Amino acid sequence: MLSEEEIEFLEGLQNNTLTVDRAQDFIVENADLRTTFIVIEGWAIRYSDLSTGRRQILSYALPGDILGLHVNFRATATYSASALTPLKLAAVDPRRVIEISQKFPIIAAGLSWCTAREFAILGDQAIRLGRLSARQRLAHLFLELWHRFALIENDNGNWVEIPMTQRDLADTLGMSLVHTNRSLKSLRDAGLVSVSKDYVRLNDVKALIEMSEFNPEHLTEFQI
Amino acid sequence: MLSEEEIEFLEGLQNNTLTVDRAQDFIVENADLRTTFIVIEGWAIRYSDLSTGRRQILSYALPGDILGLHVNFRATATYSASALTPLKLAAVDPRRVIEISQKFPIIAAGLSWCTAREFAILGDQAIRLGRLSARQRLAHLFLELWHRFALIENDNGNWVEIPMTQRDLADTLGMSLVHTNRSLKSLRDAGLVSVSKDYVRLNDVKALIEMSEFNPEHLTEFQI
DNA sequence: AAACCAGTATAACATATGTTAATCTCAAAC
DNA sequence: GTTTGAGATTAACATATGTTATACTGGTTT
Numbered sequence: 001m002l003s004e005e006e007i008e009f010l011e012g013l014q015n016n017t018l019t020v021d022r023a024q025d026f027i028v029e030n031a032d033l034r035t036t037f038i039v040i041e042g043w044a045i046r047y048s049d050l051s052t053g054r055r056q057i058l059s060y061a062l063p064g065d066i067l068g069l070h071v072n073f074r075a076t077a078t079y080s081a082s083a084l085t086p087l088k089l090a091a092v093d094p095r096r097v098i099e100i101s102q103k104f105p106i107i108a109a110g111l112s113w114c115t116a117r118e119f120a121i122l123g124d125q126a127i128r129l130g131r132l133s134a135r136q137r138l139a140h141l142f143l144e145l146w147h148r149f150a151l152i153e154n155d156n157g158n159w160v161e162i163p164m165t166q167r168d169l170a171d172t173l174g175m176s177l178v179h180t181n182r183s184l185k186s187l188r189d190a191g192l193v194s195v196s197k198d199y200v201r202l203n204d205v206k207a208l209i210e211m212s213e214f215n216p217e218h219l220t221e222f223q224i
Numbered sequence: 225m226l227s228e229e230e231i232e233f234l235e236g237l238q239n240n241t242l243t244v245d246r247a248q249d250f251i252v253e254n255a256d257l258r259t260t261f262i263v264i265e266g267w268a269i270r271y272s273d274l275s276t277g278r279r280q281i282l283s284y285a286l287p288g289d290i291l292g293l294h295v296n297f298r299a300t301a302t303y304s305a306s307a308l309t310p311l312k313l314a315a316v317d318p319r320r321v322i323e324i325s326q327k328f329p330i331i332a333a334g335l336s337w338c339t340a341r342e343f344a345i346l347g348d349q350a351i352r353l354g355r356l357s358a359r360q361r362l363a364h365l366f367l368e369l370w371h372r373f374a375l376i377e378n379d380n381g382n383w384v385e386i387p388m389t390q391r392d393l394a395d396t397l398g399m400s401l402v403h404t405n406r407s408l409k410s411l412r413d414a415g416l417v418s419v420s421k422d423y424v425r426l427n428d429v430k431a432l433i434e435m436s437e438f439n440p441e442h443l444t445e446f447q448i
Numbered sequence: 449a450a451a452c453c454a455g456t457a458t459a460a461c462a463t464a465t466g467t468t469a470a471t472c473t474c475a476a477a478c
Numbered sequence: 479g480t481t482t483g484a485g486a487t488t489a490a491c492a493t494a495t496g497t498t499a500t501a502c503t504g505g506t507t508t
Contacts, residue, residue: 030441048351050437056354058347070340072333078344078442102326109296115339116294120302122346123282127272129353130280130398134465165485174354176466181487183465213274217254218302358495389455400496405457407495 006104013038013092013100020044020087027067027081034074036094037067042087043163046079047171057172059121060084060145064152066114069097085163113222120218129174132212134183137173139212142193142200147219158202230328237262237316237324244268244311251291251305258298260318261291266311267387270303271395281396283345284308284369288376290338293321309387337446344442345372353398356436358407361397363436366417366424371443382426 002010017040020026027033029048044061058079061067067081071094101108124144128137146160164172170180187193192208194201202208209216226234241264244250251257253272268285282303285291291305295318325332348368352361370384388396394404411417416432418425426432433440 030439046347048347050351050355054355056351058350070336070343072336072340074447075340076441076444078340079347098329098332105322108322112294112296116296116299116302119294119343119346122343122350123270123272123303126282126346126350126353127274127280129350131274131278167485177486178467178488179465185487215254217300220300223298391455401456402458402497403495409457 002106006107009100009104010107013096014040014090016091018089018091020083020089022083022086025080025082026087026089027077027079029077029080031077032074033068033071033077034094036069036071036092036097037081038090038092039063039065039067040088040090043084044081044087044089045084045164045168046081048079055171056174057168059118059125060172062148062152065118066111068094069111069115069118084168110222117219124215124218125172134173134175134179135186136212137175138169138180138183138187139192139208140214141169141173142202143205143208143212143214143216144219146202146205147216151219151221158205160200160202161198162200163198226330230331233324233328234331237320238264238314240315242313242315244307244313246307246310249304249306250311250313251301251303253301253304255301256298257292257295257301258318260293260295260316260321261305262314262316263287263289263291264312264314267308268305268311268313269308269388269392270305272303279395280398281392283342283349284396286372286376289342290335292318293335293339293342308392334446341443348439348442349396358397358399358403359410360436361399362393362404362407362411363416363432364438365393365397366426367429367432367436367438367440368443370426370429371440375443375445382429384424384426385422386424387422 018026026037026044027046039061041063044065044067045057046059046061046067047055047057049055061081068077073095097111101111121144124140128140132140142160142162145162146156146158149156149160162169166180166184167177169184170177173180175183184193184195188195192203192211194203208214242250250261250268251270263285265287268289268291269281270283270285270291271279271281273279285305292301297319321335325335345368348364352364356364366384366386369386370380370382373380373384386393390404390408391401393408394401397404399407408417408419412419416427416435418427432438
């Protein structure tokens, strides 16, 4: 779909890669940010710390996702980001992003699509936090991740990788650790999901979509 | 700051304006969206409807704010938008947005800043919904609106315009109508805010910032 | 001026979720 | 092969928030 020249430029972006250890921050809220990051391998979280160890995870970044796309050449980060798993990133100068998207309209459209998508994902997060019950939040998040993986993997069956701890899940879904555990058990007991180390199996996707009011339309593939 | 030519183009965008009555939708979730809207006058809300009349308001759009900035020429809206007050909008073809931002790098940087800001505002909304108590949510939202108005008005004193009903506030903050009323009373009783029709007075901004863990850094002015 | 209606206010009660604390599991470290 | 510690599980209890219902307020319609 892309021309050779376009692909060459995109690959050129990956010249400057770095690895980040698990639990290590690579974007720090309120600090200077002059870099755009593309996730190549692993999971990252965007989050914000509140007082006394309280934390809100805002979103997950998976391979192919971009962090800091709208950094001008000087900006202050409005969130922190850290590696949930060992992470491989490409670090790109935001001026190069602009330059490339001006040269290649299709890439520009792709970036625009990325932005709209990230926006939709964060909107879904607000819906979860604002209007869903604990069980619904869990189901809704699993469905989001399952749909997102469906777009970057060949066949993921009914399994979703869940590398985060229940503490992380709780901080994502705005609930306590104990209640997260309770609600997860309740989903298990209802037969809706099966849980094993680092994976969750969605036993009845249709029922999960129904009970959590998930809208798959928010996560569709890029098309121009 | 901008050249004459730049200003001329920006004003050209306002050729195609429209007015929207209170409570009327102009973007409908899951429907086709081919237009970018700039708010010229009034308030809009972005929201999503759930089953049985439940609703989550995602954000407020004030004069100068842009909706649907990252619509490619064909897209499906992932949220609805409607007029909270009588509204005046500029409707812009997203292709023109791209064209103009390619011609004028400063405008492109401004749009990029708009996007980052909208993102930060939605992140703050997630923090409110996920990790703040009812009283904190109210205070935090008032502070957000107060700071945003401070950037577009000369002097707004300690007053914030609040054209929304308590039903709207409840749907913004993910709480019930009754509890919204209760918590608002509690803020009043504590002397932190004074409420009169369509306005709230922030009696002690510093205390409100402290008690709601508001971060003013997320809402700074555009600078290049 | 009576009737109406959207919005606000308050009370009484129900429940989902938070808190504290104790135990259990299992893989990594020594 | 013990020890250790992070993570998961469960119980008992506390509380913030939701629900239902009723009344109040003030502007608009007739």
